[in-house]
Amino acid sequence: MKVDPSLDVTEKSLQNMLFSSSDFKSSTFQSGNRSYRLFYLDTMIELAVVQEHVIRPLLQQTEDLNLREIVSVLECSETELLSDAVNALVQGKTVLQIDGKMKLYLLGTEVKKERSVNLPVNERVLRGSNEALIENVHTNINLLRKMIVTPDLVVKYYLVGRRSNTKVALLYLQELANEEVIQEFERRISLIDIDYVEAPGFIQELIEDRKFSLFPQLMITERPDRVRSYLMNGKMGILTNGSPDCIILPVSFWAFLQSPDDYQVGWLLGSAFRFLRIISFVVAISLPGAYVALVTFDPRMLPFEIALTLQSSMQYVAMPPVLEAIFMLVTLEVLREATVRLASPIGQTIGVVGGIVIGTVVVQSNLVSTMMVIIVAFTAVASFSIPSYEMSSAVRLLSFPFILMAATFGLIGLELSYLIVFTHLARLNTMGIPYFYSGLNKNTIMDTLFRGPIRSLKERTKESLSKDNSRIRIRRGKHE
Structure with missing residues (x-):
C-alpha cells in the first residue's frame, strides 16, 4: 500500500495497521513553510534522541535542504510503502513524513537497553576470557x-x-x-x-x-x-x-568432549583432561548397565571379595537390580531438575539435603543397596564432567536403554548396545559432514582423542572442510 501525501490519512492508515495500539503516537510541528509529522511507538524509541537529533535540527533549519542533510541520525532510509513503515515502527524507528510528500523517512531512534557483558553462567571459565555473550x-x-x-x-x-x-x-x-x-x-x-x-x-x-x-x-x-x-x-x-x-x-562428536581450557594448560595436562572426559562418557553410559549385568547374570566374573560385598549389601533388598538402577537414576534426574528450576541458594540446599536424605532413607529402608547408591553417584559425577550440557543430557538418557539391554541379555546386551550406538554415530551427519569418524583421522587425532602439542596441530579438523587446512607453519621457532 502506497503512502498518501496527506498526514492525517497516513496516520489513520498506520493506526489501523497497528490495530489502534495505545503506544502509537504522532507529533506534528511546523518549520518554515513545511509541516512535519512524526509517527512512533513511545515504548520503543529514545525520546531524547528524537528531540535532540530530529526535531531540533528541523526547527533550526534556515535553508531548503534534503532531510538527510538536516537530521543528525546515522540510520536514515526512505520508503513509499506503509508496510515498510509499520515494520520500522515495531523495530523502534521513528517515521517522519513531510506534508504533501508521498515518501516516509525511517529514522533509527530505537531505545537500547541491555544487560552488561558478564561472566559465563553455564560454562565456567578456569583460564581465558571472562566475557560472555548477551541477548543483543x-x-x-x-x-x-x-x-x-x-x-x-x-x-x-x-x-x-x-x-x-x-x-x-x-x-x-x-x-x-x-x-x-x-x-x-x-x-x-x-x-x-x-x-x-x-x-x-x-x-x-x-x-x-x-x-x-x-x-x-x-x-x-x-x-x-x-x-x-x-x-x-x-x-x-x-x-x-x-x-x-x-x-x-558443523561440529563432530569429539568437539563436545573438548573445552577451551584444554589449550590454556600444557599439552600433557590438556590430553589427560580430555582423555578423562572420554572415560567419563563411557562410564556414564554403561556403568549402571554393567553393574546390573554382572549382578544378575555373571556374578562369577567378579573377584570373590567383591562378590561377597555385593551379596551382603543386597541381602535384604526387595527390588531387583534393574529396578534399583532405574529408580535411583530417575530420582537423581528429579533432584537435578528441581535444583535447576529453584532459585540458586534454595536449589543448592535442596540438592545437597535432598541427596543426603533420599540416599540415607532408601538404603536404611532396604529399597536399594548401598552399592547401587555408589554406582549412581559415580555415574552422575561422570556425566557432569562432560563440558557440553546437550551431550551430558544425552549421556544420562542413554544409560536407561543400556540398563534394559543389560537386564535382558547380560554383558552381551551391553556389547549390542555399544554396537548400535557406534553404528548410529558412524552414520550420523551434521550439515552433510561425517559426525564421528572424521575425528579418528590420522592427521587430526591429536586434537580429538588427545590435545597434542601446539606445534603438532598443523592441520585443521576434517569436519570443517576448510579452504585452508594448514594451521601452523612454524617448527622450533623457524619458518618452514
Whole structure:
C-alpha cells in the first residue's frame, strides 16, 4: 500500500495497521513553510534522541535542504510503502513524513537497553576470557569482531519467523569457511516457515540432519572465545537476537568432549583432561548397565571379595537390580531438575539435603543397596564432567536403554548396545559432514582423542572442510 501525501490519512492508515495500539503516537510541528509529522511507538524509541537529533535540527533549519542533510541520525532510509513503515515502527524507528510528500523517512531512534557483558553462567571459565555473550546480537558481533580483527570476518543477517521476524546472524571467515556448507545452511534456513523462533533451540532443531537422534549435532556456547576458536577452524557461528548463545556448525562428536581450557594448560595436562572426559562418557553410559549385568547374570566374573560385598549389601533388598538402577537414576534426574528450576541458594540446599536424605532413607529402608547408591553417584559425577550440557543430557538418557539391554541379555546386551550406538554415530551427519569418524583421522587425532602439542596441530579438523587446512607453519621457532 502506497503512502498518501496527506498526514492525517497516513496516520489513520498506520493506526489501523497497528490495530489502534495505545503506544502509537504522532507529533506534528511546523518549520518554515513545511509541516512535519512524526509517527512512533513511545515504548520503543529514545525520546531524547528524537528531540535532540530530529526535531531540533528541523526547527533550526534556515535553508531548503534534503532531510538527510538536516537530521543528525546515522540510520536514515526512505520508503513509499506503509508496510515498510509499520515494520520500522515495531523495530523502534521513528517515521517522519513531510506534508504533501508521498515518501516516509525511517529514522533509527530505537531505545537500547541491555544487560552488561558478564561472566559465563553455564560454562565456567578456569583460564581465558571472562566475557560472555548477551541477548543483543549487535553487542555479540562487537565482542567477536574485537577478538577477530580481520576483514575476512563476514556477517550475514536473516529474518526468521513470519510473526516474530527474529534477526539471525551468520558469521564465518571468508578465507576459511567452505562455500558448500554456507550454501547448505542458507538453503535450510530459507526453508524455515514458522510463526516465531524461540532461539536457539528452534533453529537448531529445524536445520539439523537427524531429528530423532539423542546426540547433539550442533554446538551451543555462550563463550565468545570458544566461538572465535571454531571460526578460526573454518566453522560457522549463528547468533540470534534475544539469545545469549551461539550455535556452532558443523561440529563432530569429539568437539563436545573438548573445552577451551584444554589449550590454556600444557599439552600433557590438556590430553589427560580430555582423555578423562572420554572415560567419563563411557562410564556414564554403561556403568549402571554393567553393574546390573554382572549382578544378575555373571556374578562369577567378579573377584570373590567383591562378590561377597555385593551379596551382603543386597541381602535384604526387595527390588531387583534393574529396578534399583532405574529408580535411583530417575530420582537423581528429579533432584537435578528441581535444583535447576529453584532459585540458586534454595536449589543448592535442596540438592545437597535432598541427596543426603533420599540416599540415607532408601538404603536404611532396604529399597536399594548401598552399592547401587555408589554406582549412581559415580555415574552422575561422570556425566557432569562432560563440558557440553546437550551431550551430558544425552549421556544420562542413554544409560536407561543400556540398563534394559543389560537386564535382558547380560554383558552381551551391553556389547549390542555399544554396537548400535557406534553404528548410529558412524552414520550420523551434521550439515552433510561425517559426525564421528572424521575425528579418528590420522592427521587430526591429536586434537580429538588427545590435545597434542601446539606445534603438532598443523592441520585443521576434517569436519570443517576448510579452504585452508594448514594451521601452523612454524617448527622450533623457524619458518618452514
